[in-house]
Amino acid sequence: MKKTVMKIILLETFLLASAIEKPVISVNTFSSDGKILILESSYVGTAVAALAVSYHTEVVCSIDNDNFTLSKLIAHTYLVKTHATLDREFVSSYVVGVACEDQQLRLSSSVSLNIYIADENDNSPEFQQKSYIYKVPENIPIGTYIFAAEANDQDIGKNGEIVYEIIPNHCGFIIDANTGEVMTSHYHDRESIAAVSFDVIAKDQGSPQRKSNASVTVELQDVNDNKPFFLYPFDDYQFLVSKNCGIGTLIGIVIAFDIDEGRNGQLTFSVKNPDLPFKITTSGEIRSTGDMNKDTRGLYYLTIEASDHGDYSLSSQINVKIVVTD
Numbered sequence: 280m281k282k283t284v285m286k287i288i289l290l291e292t293f294l295l296a297s298a299i300e301k302p303v304i305s306v307n308t309f310s311s312d313g314k315i316l317i318l319e320s321s322y323v324g325t326a327v328a329a330l331a332v333s334y335h336t337e338v339v340c341s342i343d344n345d346n347f348t349l350s351k352l353i354a355h356t357y358l359v360k361t362h363a364t365l366d367r368e369f370v371s372s373y374v375v376g377v378a379c380e381d382q383q384l385r386l387s388s389s390v391s392l393n394i395y396i397a398d399e400n401d402n403s404p405e406f407q408q409k410s411y412i413y414k415v416p417e418n419i420p421i422g423t424y425i426f427a428a429e430a431n432d433q434d435i436g437k438n439g440e441i442v443y444e445i446i447p448n449h450c451g452f453i454i455d456a457n458t459g460e461v462m463t464s465h466y467h468d469r470e471s472i473a474a475v476s477f478d479v480i481a482k483d484q485g486s487p488q489r490k491s492n493a494s495v496t497v498e499l500q501d502v503n504d505n506k507p508f509f510l511y512p513f514d515d516y517q518f519l520v521s522k523n524c525g526i527g528t529l530i531g532i533v534i535a536f537d538i539d540e541g542r543n544g545q546l547t548f549s550v551k552n553p554d555l556p557f558k559i560t561t562s563g564e565i566r567s568t569g570d571m572n573k574d575t576r577g578l579y580y581l582t583i584e585a586s587d588h589g590d591y592s593l594s595s596q597i598n599v600k601i602v603v604t605d
């Protein structure tokens with residue numbers, strides 16, 4: 280009698296043990312390497328993995344991340360689908376738990392899914408500034424560094440790899456395609472063009488390619504690189520002055536010009552023959568400083584100089600004759 284009872288108990292234990300297996304969840308990732316990778320632009324409802332669940336009676340499965348849902352495809356098979364739009368630049372991977380519980384036996388199993396969001400080229404490079412203004416002296420050596428245009432792209436890999444260029448490419452500046460460093464490639468003469476404008480373009484290497492631009496203006500600062508020149512009169516010009524004219528009489532005017540800017544273009548005139556009875560005013564008027572009635576020479580050779588006010592002053596001279604008439 281005792282023996283039989285033991286036997287029955289053993290048999291029941293054995294039966295229960297085989298029935299009391301937990302649900303078994305196996306994951307199909309749709310990829311050969313077992314990794315779950317989904318493009319960030321995938322529409323809501325895209326399946327990312329399938330789960331095969333084995334169980335004995337009835338099972339209820341749940342997912343612990345509201346960016347994904349679980350939907351039953353057929354008996355024993357569930358699909359994990361996206362339930363939100365994804366943005367790799369915001370969240371690049373998720374760890375999602377799925378648990379399945381056998382409803383009668385109250386036994387559950389769970390799996391953890393690592394879902395990686397694959398990058399798409401959905402961001403353009405962005406410049407830190409939309410426009411740049413720099414001032415540089417004119418005629419600086421070719422190859423002088425001006426500034427580095429810097430753009431950032433939120434994407435990764437080729438999608439975020441930036442190559443720079445300048446448009447138009449013959450504006451006298453070049454850009455390092457990789458670093459964005461802008462340098463001069465010509466001499467820039469302020470007297471020809473006072474400011475040079477161009478665009479810098481940043482292109483990513485994604486497909487399709489995305490790009491953006493920023494405008495650059497380089498203003499050329501004046502350097503005193505031009506001598507004054509005389510517009511009037513020409514060299515050896517002959518002015519006439521009557522003997523009867525008094526001190527301070529206007530004998531003639533000279534006109535000179537300097538194409539530089541500011542002090543570099545402002546002029547002062549002087550007579551280089553201090554012993555002669557003539558002077559020149561700031562406005563270029565040659566006037567007598569002596570009484571021409573007492574003149575005995577009849578003819579004077581005058582050297583007139585125009586000098587600019589640059590730090591290293593430049594000057595030009597002309598020679599004129601003054602003939603004293605009766």
Ligand SMILES: *[C@@H]1O[C@H](CO)[C@@H](O)[C@H](O)[C@H]1NC(C)=O
Pocket residue numbers: 343344345346363364365366369370373
């Ligand atoms: C769902 O995704 C959003 C970003 O798209 C994130 O802020 C949120 O934390 C995610 N939810 C969970 C439970 O991970």
Ligand SMILES: *[C@@H]1O[C@H](CO)[C@@H](O)[C@H](O)[C@H]1NC(C)=O
Pocket residue numbers: 446478480492493
């Ligand atoms: C720069 O961008 C503006 C608009 O953002 C566009 O109008 C212009 O044509 C672009 N310039 C170049 C050279 O691509």
Ligand SMILES: [Ca+2]
Pocket residue numbers: 319367368398399400401402433434435438
């Ligand atoms: Ca992206």
Ligand SMILES: [Ca+2]
Pocket residue numbers: 400401402403404432433434438439483485489
């Ligand atoms: Ca990009």
Ligand SMILES: [Ca+2]
Pocket residue numbers: 417469470501502503504505538539540
């Ligand atoms: Ca100049």
Ligand SMILES: [Ca+2]
Pocket residue numbers: 503504505506507537538539543544587589593
């Ligand atoms: Ca000058």
